Every structure is written in C-alpha cells, then in structure tokens.
Amino acid sequence: MDHGESSYRRFLQGDRSGFExxxxxxxxxxxxxxxxxxxxxxxxxxxxxxxxxxxxxxxPRFDGRSTFKSWLYAIxxxxxxxxxxxxxxxxxxxxxxxxxxxxxxxxxxxxxxxxARLYRALQALKTEYxxxxxxLYFEGFDMEQTAKALGKTKHQTxxxxxxxxxxxxxxLEEEGFVYEEL
Numbered sequence: 012m013d014h015g016e017s018s019y020r021r022f023l024q025g026d027r028s029g030f031e032x033x034x035x036x037x038x039x040x041x042x043x044x045x046x047x048x049x050x051x052x053x054x055x056x057x058x059x060x061x062x063x064x065x066x067x068x069x070x071p072r073f074d075g076r077s078t079f080k081s082w083l084y085a086i087x088x089x090x091x092x093x094x095x096x097x098x099x100x101x102x103x104x105x106x107x108x109x110x111x112x113x114x115x116x117x118x119x120x121x122x123x124x125x126x127a128r129l130y131r132a133l134q135a136l137k138t139e140y141x142x143x144x145x146x147l148y149f150e151g152f153d154m155e156q157t158a159k160a161l162g163k164t165k166h167q168t169x170x171x172x173x174x175x176x177x178x179x180x181x182x183l184e185e186e187g188f189v190y191e192e193l
Contacts, residue, residue: 015079023070034063037080040150041087047142048091058094062087077159081152084160088142132182140175147172 015036021029038059045062046055065071065086073082133141139161146152146160158168 015083016073016075019066019073019079022066030063030067033066033083037083038063040080041084044084044142044145044150045087045091047145048088048138049094054094055091058087058090061090065090078156081156081159084146084150085162088160088162128183132179132185135182136175136178139171140178143168143171144175144179 015033018029018032018036022033023029041062042052042055042059045058046052049055049058062083066083071086073079077085133144136144143157143161146157147154152160154168154172155165157172158165161168161171163171
C-alpha cells in the first residue's frame with residue numbers, strides 16, 4: 012500500500028489530515044501533468060483543484076488495481092479531456108522553467124539552446140505522446156502506472172512510448188539537436 016492510499020483511506024474514515032496530506036503530496040506534480048494537456052498554468056491549477064474537489068465531495072472508490080498516484084492522475088486527466096472537449100481546442104506545452112547554473116557562459120548557452128530545442132520538439136508532439144513521456148521521465152512512473160493514468164493497457168502504452176520517442180527523435184533531428192553531452 013502506498014502513502015496516498017493510506018491517506019485516502021484515513022480521509023474516508025473521517026480524518027481530514029489524510030486529505031491534506033494527499034493535496035500536499037500530489038498537488039505540484041498533478042498541476043504539471045495537467046499543464047501538458049491544457050497548456051495553461053492557471054487552468055491546470057483549476058483542474059487540479061477540481062480533481063481534489065472531486066475526491067473531497069464525491070469520494071470515489073479506489074479499488075487498488077493501480078497505485079493511488081496513477082488513479083489520481085487518471086481522474087485529473089479525465090477532467091482535462093472533458094474541459095478540452097468542451098472548449099474544442101488542442102493543447103500544446105510551453106516551457107517556462109529555469110535552466111541550471113554553474114557552467115561557463117559558453118557551456119551554459121549551449122545547454123540552454125539544447126534544452127530550448129528539446130522543449131520545442133516536445134511541444135510539437137501530440138498531446139498523448141507528450142503526456143506519456145512526461146509521466147515516465149518527469150514523474151518517475153513505471154510503464155504500468157503510466158498505462159493506468161492514460162487509461163490504456165500496458166502494451167498500448169509501450170507502443171505509445173516507443174512512437175513518442177521516435178517522434179521526439181525525429182523532431183530533435185529536424186532541429187539539428189546534438190545528442191552528446193546530455
């Protein structure tokens with residue numbers, strides 16, 4: 012049993028601190044994941060709040076067939092997809108993060124340029140590809156957790172990730188990306 016599951020069980024039994032632990036533990040990662048779908052940080056925050064509100068009010072049953080985190084992210088993903096269907100538009104990811112410091116100015120510039128190319132390439136991918144790669148490489152999900160969060164089988168997810176990696180590689184090559192030193 013993972014930490015989120017025990018916190019949720021405590022919440023369902025009336026311990027409000029269990030819900031607070033869930034929000035503290037999963038809020039930031041969930042916002043970033045939802046941002047991959049909607050490309051609007053404030054909307055991603057709203058969808059994250061809606062996800063937690065759904066837990067708070069509707070108290071859906073967690074059946075334990077996946078990790079709590081995968082289950083929670085799947086709820087958020089469904090809310091984001093519902094929003095996108097209502098809005099009738101597609102999402103793209105914008106990178107607005109900070110870059111690492113401490114290198115020579117030339118090396119720092121090269122790294123920044125490579126990261127910019129990487130994020131442009133990620134931005135050009137289909138939402139499904141971008142989200143799968145995000146879960147695996149930024150959230151640390153394994154293939155099974157990613158499959159649960161995306162609502163796919165493990166085999167479908169493996170195929171999706173393989174295609175996403177190939178698509179990303181193609182986009183990076185179009186950008187003239189240099190693979191060494193990364």
